Amino acid sequence: MPPLGESGSLQAIVKDYIESNNVMVFSKSTCPFCKKVKNLFDSFQIKYLAVELDQMENGADIQATLKEMTGQRTVPNVFINKTHIGGCDDTLQLHKDGKLHEAVAANAEKPEETYDYDLIVIGGGSGGLAASKAAAAFNKKVAVFDFVKPTPSGTTWGLGGTCVNVGCIPKKLMHQAALLGEAVNDSMKYGWAVEETYKHNWNILRDAVQDHIGSLNFAYRVQLREKKITYVNAYAKFVGPHTIEAVNKKGKVTTHTSAQFLLAPGLRPNYLNCPGAKEYCITSDDLFALQHCPGKTLLVGASYISLECAGFLKAFGLDVTVMVRSILLRGFDRQMADLIGSYMESHGIRFIQESQVKKVEQLESGEPGRLLVTYGNNAGEESSEEFNTVVLAIGRQAMTDDLNLGAVGVKTNSKNGKIICDEKEGSSVPYIHAVGDVVDGKPELTPVAIQAGILLARRLFSDGSILCDYENVPTTVFTPLEYGCIGLSEEKATELYGIDDLEVYHTNYVPLEFAVAQRRANECYVKLICIKSLNEKVVGFHYAGPNAGEVTQGYAVAMRLGATKHDFDNTIGIHPTCSEVFTTLQTTKSSGMNVAAAGC
Numbered sequence: 189m190p191p192l193g194e195s196g197s198l199q200a201i202v203k204d205y206i207e208s209n210n211v212m213v214f215s216k217s218t219c220p221f222c223k224k225v226k227n228l229f230d231s232f233q234i235k236y237l238a239v240e241l242d243q244m245e246n247g248a249d250i251q252a253t254l255k256e257m258t259g260q261r262t263v264p265n266v267f268i269n270k271t272h273i274g275g276c277d278d279t280l281q282l283h284k285d286g287k288l289h290e291a292v293a294a295n296a297e298k299p300e301e302t303y304d305y306d307l308i309v310i311g312g313g314s315g316g317l318a319a320s321k322a323a324a325a326f327n328k329k330v331a332v333f334d335f336v337k338p339t340p341s342g343t344t345w346g347l348g349g350t351c352v353n354v355g356c357i358p359k360k361l362m363h364q365a366a367l368l369g370e371a372v373n374d375s376m377k378y379g380w381a382v383e384e385t386y387k388h389n390w391n392i393l394r395d396a397v398q399d400h401i402g403s404l405n406f407a408y409r410v411q412l413r414e415k416k417i418t419y420v421n422a423y424a425k426f427v428g429p430h431t432i433e434a435v436n437k438k439g440k441v442t443t444h445t446s447a448q449f450l451l452a453p454g455l456r457p458n459y460l461n462c463p464g465a466k467e468y469c470i471t472s473d474d475l476f477a478l479q480h481c482p483g484k485t486l487l488v489g490a491s492y493i494s495l496e497c498a499g500f501l502k503a504f505g506l507d508v509t510v511m512v513r514s515i516l517l518r519g520f521d522r523q524m525a526d527l528i529g530s531y532m533e534s535h536g537i538r539f540i541q542e543s544q545v546k547k548v549e550q551l552e553s554g555e556p557g558r559l560l561v562t563y564g565n566n567a568g569e570e571s572s573e574e575f576n577t578v579v580l581a582i583g584r585q586a587m588t589d590d591l592n593l594g595a596v597g598v599k600t601n602s603k604n605g606k607i608i609c610d611e612k613e614g615s616s617v618p619y620i621h622a623v624g625d626v627v628d629g630k631p632e633l634t635p636v637a638i639q640a641g642i643l644l645a646r647r648l649f650s651d652g653s654i655l656c657d658y659e660n661v662p663t664t665v666f667t668p669l670e671y672g673c674i675g676l677s678e679e680k681a682t683e684l685y686g687i688d689d690l691e692v693y694h695t696n697y698v699p700l701e702f703a704v705a706q707r708r709a710n711e712c713y714v715k716l717i718c719i720k721s722l723n724e725k726v727v728g729f730h731y732a733g734p735n736a737g738e739v740t741q742g743y744a745v746a747m748r749l750g751a752t753k754h755d756f757d758n759t760i761g762i763h764p765t766c767s768e769v770f771t772t773l774q775t776t777k778s779s780g781m782n783v784a785a786a787g788c
Contacts, residue, residue: 197597198246198253201617204429206267207301208618211236211292214254214265217243221276222264228283234292245608246599246616269294303430305329306649308446310424310432310591313349315624315637316452317408322645324415331444332412333434335423340459340466343474346405347412347419350454350625351634357404358397358476359496363666365393366503374705388504390481398477425592430619448648451598451607451615451622452637453591455584460488464548468559469578472497480555482506483576488545490516492665494581495528499668502537509538509575511545511563513582517665521677523715524730531669531711531732542566548578586626596620601628611655613644621648631661662729662744664737669711672740674729674747681717681728691718693753693773695783699734700764710784714769715777716753724753731770739767 206212211229215222217240229236241247241263255261258272266273268291273279282288307323309316312334320330336353338344345353369388376382412419420442422434427443434442457471470478472493484507487494494510495517502508510532517525533539543565552558556576564570586605593600599608599616606628613621621644624637639656646652664672681690694715702712717728729747731739746755753773761768775781 197594198249199257200429201597202250202253202257205237205239205618206270209237209267210269212267213238214241214250214263215239216241216263219263221262225264225266225276225279228279228288232289234288268292303445303447305331305418305444305446307331307448307450307645308333308424308432308444309450309452310334311349311450311452311454311587311624311626312347312408312419313452313454313624313637314351314634315641316349316450317347317412317641318638319450319452319623319641319645320417321411321415322642323649324417326645326649328649331418331420331446333420333422333424333432335421335437337423337456339471339473341470341474343477345477346402347408348401348405349452352404352408353401354473354476356634358401359472359493359500360666361397361400362393362476362500363496366500366668369503374701374707377705390478390504394476394478423590425590426595426598427592429596447619449620450641450644451588451591451620451626452624452641453587453626455586455625455632457580458583458585459580460545460582462545462547464550464559465545465580468548468550469580471580475579478577482579483556484574485509485577485579486511486561486573486575487579487581489513489581489583490518491581491583492517492520492667494579495532495667496665497579497581498537499532499666502532502535503668508536509540509573511540511543513544514542520665520671521673521728521730522679524671524673524677524713524732527711527713527732528665528667528669528671532667534708535668545578546570584625584632588626604628612647613640613656630658631663633661633663636661657748660744660747662740662747664740666737669732670734670736672729672731672736674740674744675726676717676728677730678715678717678728681719685719685721685727689720691720691724691753692716692777693718693775694777695769695773695775697733697766697769699766701734712766713783714773716756716770716773718753722752726751726753726756729770731766733766735766742767743770 211234213225213236215238226238241251254265260275262275264276266279273282282291306328307330309320309332312332316332320332324330334347336344351357372382372386409419420434422436424432424434427433431443431445434444457473459465475497482501485501486509487498488511490512498508498510516529543563546562546564549560550557551560559575559578560572561575561578562570562572588600588605588607596617598620600606601608607615607622607626609615609622609627613623615622623640623644625632643652643654643656660675662674664670692715696710696713699712712733715730716726718724718726726747729743756770759771761771775783
């Protein structure tokens with residue numbers, strides 16, 4: 189079935205609403221005539237679906253499409269058993285004539301439309317797998333379609349998505365390797381005799397990381413099999429309502445239908461639009477499985493992916509440079525982002541500011557080879573420099589272009605390709621849902637995708653009603669100086685509440701483990717952003733220091749429950765820990781008092 193035009197897409201959406209519901213009411217939440225019809229159905233406990241057009245982004249378009257299809261411009265627009273009844277007066281008259289129950293029951297003997305599956309999940313990442321297993325727990329017939337297109341460098345991987353294969357898991361393991369290297373240095377101050385000529389072996393670490401990832405890939409496949417979930421290693425796309433076409437690596441094409449669909453294809457890295465980018469550069473999709481030590485490395489971009497990779501590569505003893513187009517860690521608190529950048533720079537990572545790559549040329553092939561990078565700054569000046577490896581970390585794109593979403597009318601953001609969803613993870617098509625990084629405007633975090641997927645499955649196939657809470661989501665950036673945060677940045681809090689309503693408590697502190705090791709500790713810093721008019725409710729939590737993930741996770745519960753500064757003050761800390769600093773914060777930014785670290 190070829191892709192439909194805009195009008196055709198909307199007709200497909202409306203038709204699906206009508207065909208998927210025994211009683212269908214196109215309504216507006218403020219319309220008194222709509223309320224009369226819904227009250228009528230409620231009084232007789234007649235099950236119906238009401239779509240509130242005034243609460244939908246494309247509601248006006250749907251109403252126009254209904255007029256084209258039925259000739260009726262007004263709401264309510266009522267359908268019973270796929271038959272157009274009309275508006276409020278028509279429905280009330282049907283009841284007055286004693287034919288309402290007859291019309292509703294007319295379909296009772298008709299068999300329901302059957303599909304191959306109750307749920308098809310497109311994407312085998314964390315969110316898709318979590319939702320599939322949750323749905324299977326309700327004895328639903330579920331299939332997962334997952335296919336990883338190789339990168340330009342030829343890298344591919346197994347089931348589990350970005351997090352498991354080329355994201356959180358390998359990143360954290362390599363970060364742990366970096367921390368162990370720092371610990372070796374520290375250990376000498378604690379009395380351990382250590383060979384001063386120790387060095388890092390990239391191949392041993394890479395193999396260990398890939399072995400662990402392989403075990404996770406296998407475990408996921410076993411879990412799907414045990415839960416009787418069909419796993420199909422094929423690339424799926426829509427070819428019509430409730431229907432997908434799947435192509436496997438051998439080119440075999442199969443067609444499958446489902447009552448419900450979940451889209452969780454994730455994101456893939458962007459490439460520079462300049463000569464040599466795809467031929468000679470790699471991304472984080474390639475780095476963790478790289479068959480040789482990267483050598484002198486240029487990381488292009490200032491995202492958390494770039495800075496995290498720069499951090500562990502530097503810890504392995506490599507020459508590392510980060511090229512920044514504008515600012516570090518866009519979207520995060522600016523003070524914290526600059527603090528992380530300063531820390532990394534003071535520990536030997538070089539930054540090329542306000543510059544962009546113009547072209548990449550290969551001077552010599554090899555493992556690693558030699559590349560010549562030509563770049564220009566904002567002043568129009570060009571420079572060139574040799575590197576062994578160039579890693580691009582300039583953002584990621586939604587994997588929606590090849591899903592043929594236009595064939596079924598799924599709306600996406602034209603700027604980033606992400607799927608536009610409501611608060612229930614529903615797309616513009618009633619039987620198609622989405623979770624994870626591919627959802628427009630939602631946090632790109634693995635635990636968010638998992639939570640959203642599980643809750644969605646419970647709502648679709650059981651009596652679940654809980655929605656995913658996208659507020660106060662905790663996260664951690666695993667840079668050399670780790671950074672954990674919850675809630676609002678200082679900039680966002682100022683924008684929402686105004687500078688006069690903010691009280692920011694902050695301090696530098698010295699982790700006890702830094703003292704004997706004689707590490708610089710001035711960079712270890714925390715702050716709580718509070719709103720005066722809300723009884724100093726904490727709306728922003730920011731921590732820079734050791735074990736940031738472990739520290740931040742615990743406070744996420746307090747933030748979710750609406751903790752105030754008073755609650756933090758009345759919490760007894762564990763001593764000596766880094767986390768206890770949040771229970772003793774006294775100095776405000778507005779006071780102008782010194783917060784330099786003074787020791788334990």
